[in-house]
Amino acid sequence: MSNEDITLTAADAEVTVQPGNGGRIGGLKVDGVELLRQGKKFGCFPMVPWCGRTRDGRFLNGATPHQLPLNSPPHAIHGTARDAAWHTARRSENEAVITYDLVDPWPYTGRVTQVVALTADTLTLTMSVETYDDSFPAQIGWHPWFNRNLGGGTEDVRVDFAAAWQEERGDDHLPTGRRIDPKPGPWDDCFGMPDGVDVTLTWPGRLELNVASREHWVVVYDEQEAAVCVEPQTGPPNGLNTLPRLVTPIDPLEATTTWTWRRL
Template sequence: MSDEDITLTAGDAEVTVRPGNGGRVSGLRVGGTELLRQGERFGCFPMAPWCGRIRNGRFLDGATLHQMPLNSPPHAIHGTARDGAWSVVRADTDGAVITYPLVEPWPYAGRVTQEFALTPDSLTLTLSVEAHDSSFPAQVGWHPWFNRALVRADGSVGEDVRIDFTPAWQEERGEDHLPTGHRVEPKPGPWDDCFGMPGGVDVTLTWPGQLELKVTSREEWVVVYDEQREAVCVEPQTGPPNGLNTMPRQVTLLEPLEATATWTWRRL
């Protein structure tokens, strides 16, 4: 199937998926209101086969040292899957499946699969990585850019979003923007930080008087980024930044790495 844009609809919710632009969700509209920041680099892109930054772009697999391109010097950031064109396996009215082959510079053969399932009040995202020849460490996650403020039907701009969550800890962030390995009490924002939620990610975004959206996942790691004026990011993922070195999840020929996140919304 082609890599043309996919439009999913359910009730008054509409989602646009762009396989040809890194397999990202480029739009989520509820009642005609766009929730995601627009632009080629924004929307919500998949992070695979790693999330966030890898220190100096290097990771160890056993005794083998691998070097990834430094696309956010001095680090490598957000994986390779967002940079390629994905293939459409299935596209229905309210769901789709797309895939991406792991190719150079990633040193292992494998495949990333994304599944999207839309209902009138939720979008469920499933992301998996499978190995083809040999096992390897990996991470998966999502990097959504939610608009800080929503545009009302009359063209006026609403209030800024409020972010509510209760993490068990915050990963102490070093000067290089990577976790130091120490866990600290959660601090007030602004954030570009990783938090631990052992019971599963549960973050609520509230645009006062307009909409509430909950981001949930069984995974226990979430990066929250709200240092830009236009948007905020709530990123469920299977491990912390630099996790290929500090907390690798091994993908084997028999066991893929799979994660799911759900966005659920309601009008206010």
Template sequence: MQTRLTAGDAELTINPDNGCRIEGLRIGGTEVLRQGERYGCFPMVPWCGRTENGRFRNGVTVHRLPVNAPPHAIHGTVRDLAWKTARTSATEAVFVCELGDPWPYGGRVTQVFELAEDSLALRFGVESYDDSFPAQAGWHPWFLRNLGRGGQDVRVDFAPAWQEERGENHLPTGRRIDPLPGPWDDCFGMPDGVDVTLTWPEELELKVTSRAEWVVIYDEQAEAVCVEPQSGPPNGLNTHPHLVTPIDPLEVESTWSWRRL
């Protein structure tokens, strides 16, 4: 069953049964997200992007994950699960999801949505019940390239400190390079926090911000542009692990704010 939040002329639609993804964000009656079962905006937990060959290490233990983007495992597990509704109001909704098989550790993910007239606040909490484990969290929104009202295509503006060099296996090599022009399916470092502006000229400006330091930009499809704030780079379970413990959860937030042009 869908959950709808409204604030002013902004309307957010969430489907907890389909991975707790945002199915739509309408601003003044205009949809800004690509529609479809696989699109909208889905959560990436407990890892973001690709994990090399579906393997990661926790101490001396090597774990195997389902290879759903051969030869790698991609975008976590919770986007494929049904979430439980914890609470809702007109402008806020909270959902929870249990971590488990095929993820080898028990835990819980909480996702919070708070809608205002000119912004959407998103928050993740990733908790461990018993064992400590490495984890990542982030969002994968599909913003429409064109809003379909006869206007221009979206422009993406940001000033990263570096770009992660992408190897032939589509993973960061570990080398940081000066940012290259698009098209991109690439990870960028923003050590002062993610700050990316999408502008549909003479229509809408939408800013994606986060205290997280990593963002993946994907704009290789004609229909949409993805701006993905996340707690670490692709393959981060192996290269930049954030250890979640029973007393130290992983917490990540992002805000989308907009204004009419």
């Protein structure tokens, strides 16, 4: 199949999947209102095979060192898949399955599969990384850009969550290794939620949307005027080094996030 845009529909919800633009969700409309920031680099992109920043672009697989391109100097950020064309494996009215084969500059072979499933009031994204060759550390995450304001003279979005801890952020934007009590925003920070990611965005008088995942980590970024980001992921920034999750021929890495909304 081609990598042209895919439109999924369910009742009054519509999702645009963009395999050719990094496997991202290009848009999510509820009752015709766009919830995601528009633009080639926005929407909601997959972070794989790592999330956030990897320190100096370096990581170890056992004793083997690797160097990644520094696409956010002095670090490597957000993986490689968001810059690549994915391929459509199958699609229906309300579900799409897209795939991406890991290639250079990632030093290992593997396949990433993303399933996008839409209902009248939920969007479920499931991603897996599998290999039939050498094992390697990896991370999975999503980086949505939610519109701060939905227009029509309404109030800006509120972001509510109760984290168990916040990863202390160093001057290099990476966790120092210390866990601290959560601080008030603005944020470009990683939080720990050992019972699973649970963050609610409320556009007063319009819509409430919950971002949930069984994963224990979420980055919240709200330092830009146009959008806020709530990023569930399988480990903290620099996790290839500090909390590696190993992909092996018998044990793929898989994660899911579900967005559920209700009208106010």
